[in-house]
Amino acid sequence: MVSIPEYYEGKNILLTGATGFVGKVLLEKLLRSCPKVKAVYVLVRKKANQTPEARIEEITSCKxxxxxxxxxxxFKEKIIVVVSELTEPELHLSKPIKDELIECINIVFHCAATVRFNETLRDAVQLNVVATQQLLSMARQMRNLEVFMHVSTAYAYCNRKQIEEVVYPPPVDPKKLIDSLEWMDDDLVNEITPKLLGKRPNTYTYTKALAESVVQQEGAELNIAIVRPSIIGASWKEPFPGWIDNFNGPSGIFIAAGKGILRTMRASNDALADLVPIDVVVNTTLAAAWYSAINRPRKVMVYNCTTGGTNPFHWSEVEYHVISTFKRNPLEQAFRRPNVNLTSNHLxxxxxxxVSHKAPAFLYDTYLRITGRSPRMMKTITRLHKSMVLLEYFTSNSWTWSTENMTMLMNQLTPEDRKASGTFNFDVRQLHWAEYMENYCLGTKKYVLNEEMSGLPAARKHLNKLRNIRYGFNTILVILIWRIFIARSQMARNIWYFVVSLCYKFLSYFRASSTMRY
Structure with missing residues (x-):
């Protein structure tokens, strides 16, 4: 069997979602590890203030x-930017470009999607279902297409506790839903959304399930594979440990904890934190395309790209490693010392x-107003709470994913690639969580917040200052409360005198014992 780089040699690739997290990492990995790939066509839509070419230039110029x-x-010579709108018929392509793609494309990587949990159903269907439908329509016309890779999510069927590597029946017929949304107004759509979602927490997981059904039904004539990553986190090894460039998912929560803004979170300590590094997802995707193209399996190959079943990690462990890392390597200008309480108890x-979020934020905003500055902490806390509500479902529940196809795919790799240092290794059993979490947290500091490691001494000094302020405040608070109790309660005074006399007797006994020894 040819190796992965050998397979991609001379191939023309079509990539969607190149401006997104998964897409940009896949683009970098593909060009770096398969240097003889012929060309990568990236479909990019226009933005109001930036051309598609400028968007790709900005991405390829980053770290x-x-x-x-x-x-x-x-390497940029191999990237061909194609202006496109995935939700439009024919992808809104000009005829010459369309004809070129139909003639030359060998592999399609469909990474484009909206990952916003609070997206309206109408928009989520357009971006996750209709876009997939339109891309498949184009793919069916491609004369030299060898494989169509669809990146889904492990939570597409989160209404099930046991999730196999199969495409399950959709919650509704995707075509009927698309047709219905055309005549419904927004108020009606918003009204029926909770009923349609059922046990699913958001429109993202719902529409990703619909998209898988569309892939299976409308891509029946194609050679298709689906990769389902769980919660995608920073890179494990490539292109370097801890790379992350956004606040999405756990990254924003980690930063809020490191800044001392996040103090409590609704989560089950025993629930599995199914984090999967982005380079594991990308390596799996490239390997899955290689395997399907070479072997042409008779069914749609589905890969549950998860960690919980092979290398379990819990939210209590996440909390421990995040807090300990940020105490050793604090973020600059922290609001409070890092400390988070995870609880599943509603009250x-x-x-x-x-006590830990709203009260300190209110006091800090009051201080800002007094000093003539604009208050901002309550707004930050409000945004944080909205993000936490969206994540509660995933931090409070656990799922079991079968990974037989992942194991099979891993065994197809060459012995060199299966090693920890292998170019396309995705064996998460080799992942050391403590090391990974430290690199992840440092990655948020260096690549998301753009903080230099040379600033650590000042950040540590600031953290020590916050600790001293906290100790001083707590001491004053205890004294004030106790003085109030002593002034108002005879029982409090009796307890106080008892404690003082007990301490005096203990010190006297200790002094007498020390004298007798000599």
Whole structure:
């Protein structure tokens, strides 16, 4: 069997979602590890203030591509930007471009999607279902297409606790839903959305399930594979450990915890935190396309790209490693010292929200107003709470994913690639969580917040200052409360005198014992 780089040699690739997290990492990895790939056509839509070419130029100029720039200075020559709108018929392509793609494309990687959990159903269907439908329509016309890779999510069927590597029946007929949304107004759509979602938490998971059904039904004549990653996190190894460039998912929560803004979170300590590094997802995707193209399996190959079943990690462990890392390597200008309480108790959660989030934010905003500055902390807390609500479902539940296809695919790799240092290794059993979480947290500091590691001494000094302020405040608070009790309660005074006398007797006994020894 040919190796993965050998297979991609001379191939023309069509990539959607190149401006997204998965897409840009896949683009970098493909060009760097398969240097003889012929061309990568990236479908990019226009933005109001930026051309598609400028968007790709900005992405390929970022730190993610540093290693590729060093190894292959001319890599941009292989990237062909195609202006497109995935939700439009024929992808809104000009006829010459369409004809070129139909004639030359060998592999399609469909990574484009909206990952916003609070997206309206209408928009989520357009971006996740209709876009997939339109791309498949184009793919069926491609004369030299060898494989169509669809990136889904492990939570597409989160209404099930046991999820196999199969495409399940959709919650509704995708075509009927698309047709219905055309005549419904927004109020009606919003009204029926909760009923349609059922046990699913958001429109993202719902429409990704619909998209899988569309892929299976409308791509029946194609050679198709589906990769389902769970919660995608920072890179494990490539292009370098800890790379992350966004606040999405757990990254924003980690930063909020490191800043001392997040103090409590609704989560089950025993629930599995099914984090999967982005380079594991990309390696799996490239390997899955290679396997399906070479072997042409008779069924749609589905790969549950998860970690919980092979290398379990829990939210209590996530909390421990995040807090310990940020205490050793603090973020600059932290609001408070990092400390987070995870709880699944409803009353306790709201108590900590009031005491640890809203009260300090209110006091800080009051201080800002007094000093003539604009208050901002309550707004930050409000945004944080909205994000936390969207994540509660995933931090409070656990799922079991079968990974037989992942194991099979891993065994198809060459012995070199299966090693920890292998180019296309995705064996998460080799992942050391403590090391990964430290790199992840440091990655948010370096690549998301753009903080230099040289600023650590000042950040540590600031954290020590916050600790001293906290100790001083708590001491004053205890003294004030106790003084109030002593002034108002005879029982409190009796307890105080008892404690003082007990301490005096203990000190006297200790002093007498020390004297007798000598």
């Amino acid at each position: 993610l591509f540093d290693r590729l720039r060093e190894e292959q200075p001319d 306790l959660y709201h108590y900590w929200i009031a």
